Amino acid sequence: MKMKAAFYRSKGPAAEVLQRGELDLPQPAPGEVRVRIKVSAVNPSDTKNRAGHRGNLAMPFPLIIPHQDGSGVIEAVGDSVSERRIGERVWVYEATLGRALGTCAEYCCVPSSKAIPLPDAADFEAGACMGIPAMTAHRCVFADGSVRGQRVLVLGGAGAVGFYAVQMAKLGGAACVLASVSRPEQAQAAIRAGADHVINYRSQDLVASCREIFAEDNPIDRVIDVAFGANLSHSLALLRVRGVIATYASDA
Ligand SMILES: NC(=O)c1ccc[n+]([C@@H]2O[C@H](COP(=O)([O-])OP(=O)(O)OC[C@H]3O[C@@H](n4cnc5c(N)ncnc54)[C@H](OP(=O)(O)O)[C@@H]3O)[C@@H](O)[C@H]2O)c1
Known part of the structure; x- marks a missing residue:
């Protein structure tokens, strides 16, 4: 046959x-x-x-x-x-x-x-x-334990992996899920996935925006990142002591 x-x-x-x-x-x-x-x-x-x-x-x-x-x-x-x-x-x-x-x-x-x-x-x-996209997101969110009560920043929150990461972090009990996006339709997708806050990483200052939302300098527990090299300085600026970066790609 x-x-x-x-x-x-x-x-x-x-x-x-x-x-x-x-x-x-x-x-x-x-x-x-x-x-x-x-x-x-x-x-x-x-x-x-x-x-x-x-x-x-x-x-x-x-x-x-x-x-x-x-x-x-x-x-x-x-x-x-x-x-x-x-x-x-x-x-x-x-x-x-x-x-x-x-x-x-x-x-x-x-x-x-x-x-x-x-x-x-x-x-x-x-x-x-x-x-693979959902399984990658699952590893990024849960590989080292629960995100319950945490603040999770998903960079590229409307991408194939990021979209699932936002959903899973929310379903996993994160206190707050933030997503970076670059277009209005991406913002809508991230909000549909459950993001509490959406930041346009091209037109807004990502670090300043996150700090303003929480009125803290280092408000983020976990960053899930689509572009490790490009975003490293932002992640380091925002993470708490013992914060985590879970990354699945880098063009750097
Ligand atoms: N899909 C998978 O299953 C999978 C699994 C493991 C690894 N990967 C790797 O992950 C990378 C992305 O794959 P994908 O399938 O998720 O692609 P995708 O669906 O195109 O999503 C990538 C997202 O990342 C955003 N982005 C790009 N640069 C960014 C930056 N510096 N900061 C924040 N957001 C940024 C893009 O937004 P813009 O419109 O602004 O560019 C886009 O929304 C590739 O290298 C791929 O090989 C993918």
Whole structure:
């Protein structure tokens, strides 16, 4: 049997290397499930890998179907996976971590542990967005304990990771969640996610604004940062003694 998929055989710009076509239907190995993909989600790691980020043009596999994250319905299982999983709605993550065949296809096989039940109340789009962005945000918020009662500043609070970090910090009981943004639509998104205060980091003085809100020089317990190098001086200026920076990216 065949399936439709997008794939590449060499790295480079998307327009030059991405192809569409029919490939063999992947078979679930022992411990794996095969998911009929409903929504495929592209992650920065997908585009960076495909583009040959930092000059790495070597192909780890002869052919790669991109996309780490996605959602769909389990329609086949390998040995040692219960057949009761067949028909389950799931979200999947890291489909191409050390593997060749991601979710940008009609079907994708992943270890059963990476196919997480998707509640009926969540649609497939929401499920596909969970994956790496939400897991990154979860680590940034909770990796070293609870944020209950804390003041959390999410830099880039409307980005893929920041948007979840704002929600999780709020749900985790933070006393106050602040988000930095650069446009009105980002401000709306951060407020929708639960931010108590939104600061435009391009048009406002971030440090002065935070200090004014709390009438304190070092009011922040935890910074969650999308741009460690660019923001380090602000973070250091605002953090309390023993404050924490949880960062997931830096172009510095
Ligand atoms: N998405 C993931 O799952 C994930 C996981 C781990 C690491 N990362 C890495 O994290 C970085 C961002 O990825 P993303 O997916 O979150 O991108 P994204 O959805 O584009 O979000 C990035 C956000 O950061 C904001 N931003 C940029 N520079 C900033 C600065 N100096 N201070 C405050 N905000 C700033 C951007 O706003 P502007 O409009 O102002 O630029 C944008 O809203 C990439 O390097 C990516 O590889 C991503």
